[in-house]
Amino acid sequence: MTLVDTPATLTGGPSLAQERRLVTAIPGPRSQELMARKAAAVAAGVGHTLPISVVAAGGGVIVDADGNSLIDLGSGIAVTGVGNSAPRVVEAVTAQLNSFTHTCFTVSPYEGYVAVAEKLNELTPGDHVKRTALFNSGAEAVENAVKIARHFTKKQAVVAFDHAYHGRTNLTMGLTAKNIPYKSGFGPFASEVYRAPLSYPFRDGGLSGAEAAAKAISVIEKQVGAENLAAIIIEPIQGEGGFIVPAQGFLSALVEWARENDVVFIADEVQTGFARTGAWFASEHEGIVPDVIVTAKGIAGGLPLSAVTGRAEIMDSAMAGGLGGTYAGSPIACAAALATIETYEQDGLIERAREIGSVLIGRLNALRTADPRIGDVRGRGAMVAIELVDPATGAPDAALTNAVAKYAHANGVVLLTCGTYGNVIRFLPPLAISDELLIDGLSVVAEGLKNA
Template sequence: MSNSYPNRVTTAVPGPRSQSAHAARQQHVSASVGSYMPIYIERADGSILTDLDGNEFIDFGCGIGVTSLGHANEAAVGAMREQLEAFTHTLFTVTPYELYTEVARLLGEITPGDFAKKSVLSTTGAEAIENAVKIARSFTRRNGIAVVEHGYHGRTNLTLGMNYKAQPYSTGVGPRAGEIYRVPNSYPFRDGEQDGSVIARKAIKTLEKISGADNLACLVIEPIQGEGGIVVPAPGYLETLQAWCAENGIVVIADEIQTGLGRTGKLFASEHFGFVPDLVVTAKAIGAGIPLSAVTGRADVMDAIPAGGLSGTYSGNPVACAAAIEVLSQLTAPGAMDRTTEIGERLRAGLAQLQEKYPVIGDVRGHGALFGIELVDADGEPNVPAFATVSQAALANGLLVMAGGSDGHVLRLLPQVNISDELIDEALSILDTAFSAL
C-alpha cells in the first residue's frame, strides 16, 4: 500500500479561519452541542469537504450516513430546487400533496417483506423510532420495549433510555423512561465462535425472566450497529429473535436509520441476514441532507393509532419528499448496489492489509460502505487513546473518520455509496500514515 497521496491540507488543522469560527461558536453555541472534528466547512462536493481555510478532506463520515449519494448531488438538488419554487410547506395533515404518498409507496416497495405496507413520515430518526414504538404499543396493547447492548436510537426522552450508554446522552437528565429491557447483542469479536442463535437464546431467556413475553410490545434493533461500533451479528442471531417475537406477538422494529438505503450494498442491512422486520425505520440518507424520516411496515400494524395520532408540523416536508424520491430512484437504479458492494470489497481488502501490519487493529468488519476498525491494546481491550491519535492524524492528512463503539475505540468509516476507487485508495493510504503515527 502506497503512502503517496495529494497534499489536500495546507494549514495546521484547524486552520486560522476555523479557529476564529470556533471562538465565535464557543461564545454563542451551547457547550452541550459537541463536534467530532474542529474544522468548519465552507463547501462540499461529491466526497470532498472544503473548510474555511481551503483545506480538503475526503469525507468518510457523510454527516453520519446522510450524504450517501455525495454532497450537492446534482439530481437531488435539482428536485429540491424545483419543489422550492412550487411550495415549501402546507402540512400534509392540513392540505396534503402527492409527494408524501409517493415516498410512502416507494418505501413500501423496497423494504423487506412480501406483505401489504404503509408508511408514516416524520423529520428525524429519533422521532421515527418513537413513532414506531407508539405504533407497536397501540397495536399490541402492551408496554415493554426490548433493546440490545451497544445499541443507539436517538436523543429524545424515550430513546435516551433505549441507548446502551448513558454518557454523554442521558447523564443528569433523568428520569429515563421505564419498561425498557436490555439484553445481550451478538458481538462476534467479543463472543468468540459462539453461534448467533446461542446468543439469541440467552437474550430470549433474559427477556422471559425480566419482562415476560406477554408484556413486550416490540423489539427495537439495528441489524448492524452503527454508533455501537459497526457490530455485525453472527448468523442465526436476528433470525432466532425474529422467530421468537413472531411466536409471541411482539412487533419487530428494525432501526435502519444508519444502515439502510444502500449503505451496506443492499437497500437494507436486514437483507444480509434474511431478517424481515414488521416495521422498518429510515432516516439520514433518505433526504439527501434535508430532514426526513419514516416508519414503514405491515399495514395492519401501521393503522393501529387513530387518525391524528401521528405526524408533526414538519413531517413529510414537500422539499424533503422531492429529494427522497430522487434518492430512492438513484438507489434502485440498475447497478447501484453492485457499485456499493465493489466499494466494500475494496475497503475490506485494504483494511485487511492494515490489520496485518498494525497489531492495534483487533478487528475489521462491515459491508459495502459501512466499516468498523476496532482498536485494541496488548490485552485485547478497547484502545481509546489509539483512536484519538489515528483519527487526528488522518484529519491532518485530509481524511475525516467517525468514532464508534461504546468505548469510543472504533474507527467508523461511512464513505459515499458511490465514491470513486481513487478516493478509496487515497483514504487507505492516509490511514496507513495515520496508524504509523502510533
C-alpha cells in the same frame, strides 16, 4: 470576503476537484474564526468532530473556508450516500422550492409525501401490505415506531440491546445503551424499557447466532415476559455501538421468537438503510422481514426526513391524528427523497457500495495482518469498521483510536470513531467517492496507526 462567502472556484457538488489538498494547518485561520463564534453563540453540548468551517462539498470531498479539501469518510454520519449536492437532489429541491415550501401534510396533503410512502412500501423487505408514516429525524421515527407497536399490541414493555444507539430524545435515550455522552445526567428516562445481550462475535466468546439468540431470549422471558412485551427493537448492524455485525442466525431467531409471541419486531435501519451495506436494507443480508422498519439518514440526500414503514395492520392501528407533526414529511424533504432514491437506482449505488466494501475490507485486513492492534475488521458494504485493542490483552484501546482519528483530521481526512468502549474507527464514505480518494484516505489512516 466574510466567513460565509464561498470563493468563486468552490461551486459545490460533484464539480469540486476530487483531491485531498492542505493549504493551511487544520483548522486554518478562517475556520478558527468560526470556532470562536461557535463557542460564543452555540450551546456547549453541541460538539463537533473537526474544527473546520465548511463552504462546499461534493463527490468524496469537503472544502473548508481556508481552501483545504478533505476526503470525506463520514458522509455526515451516513447521510450523504449519494454525495453532497447530488444533481438530481438539487434539481428536485429547487423545483419544489419554486412551487411551495410547506402546507403541513396533516392539514392539506400533497403528492410528494404519498409518493415517498409508496416507494418505501415497495423497497422495504417483505411482500406483505404495508403503510408508511413520515417524520423528521431518526429518533422521532424510533419513538413513533415504539408507540405504534404499543398501541397495536396493547402492551407496554420494549426490549433494546447492548451497545444500541437509537437517539437522544427521552424515550430513545432510554433505548440507547451508552451513558456518555448520550445519557449521563439527562434522566429520568422513559419506563418499561429493558435490555438484552447482543451477539458480538469479537467479544462474546465465539457464540453462534443461535446460541447468542437463545441467551437473549432467556433474558427477555425471565426479566420481561412475552405477555408484557410490545416490541423488540434492534439495529441489524449496530451503528454508534461499534458497527457490530451479529453472528449469522441471531436476528432470524429473534424474528421467529417475536412472531411466535405476538411481539412486534422493529428494525432500526437509520444508519444501515439505503444502499449503505450493499443492499437496500441491512435486514436483507440476514433474510429477515421486520414487522416495522425505521429509516432516516440516507433517505433524502441530506435533508431532514425519516420514516416508519410496517405491516398495514400494525401501522393502521393508531387513531387518525395519532401520528404526524408540523414538519413531518415536508414537501422539500420528500422531493429530495424521491430524487435520492432515483439516484441510488439509476447510478448503481447498491453495487458501488459493495465495491467500496471490497476495497475497505481488503485494505483493512491487510493492515490487520501487519498490526495486531487491529483486533477486528467488520462490516458490510460501505459500512466498515476496525476495532483497536491492546494486542496483549484484547482490551479496548480508546487512546490509540483517538490518536489515529486526530492524525487523520490533521492530514485532511474526515474520520469518525464510535463504539461503547470508544475504540472503533468507522468508515462511511459517500457512495459517490472514487477509488482513488478512498485509497488515499485509507493510506492516511495507515500512517496514523504507524505514527501513533
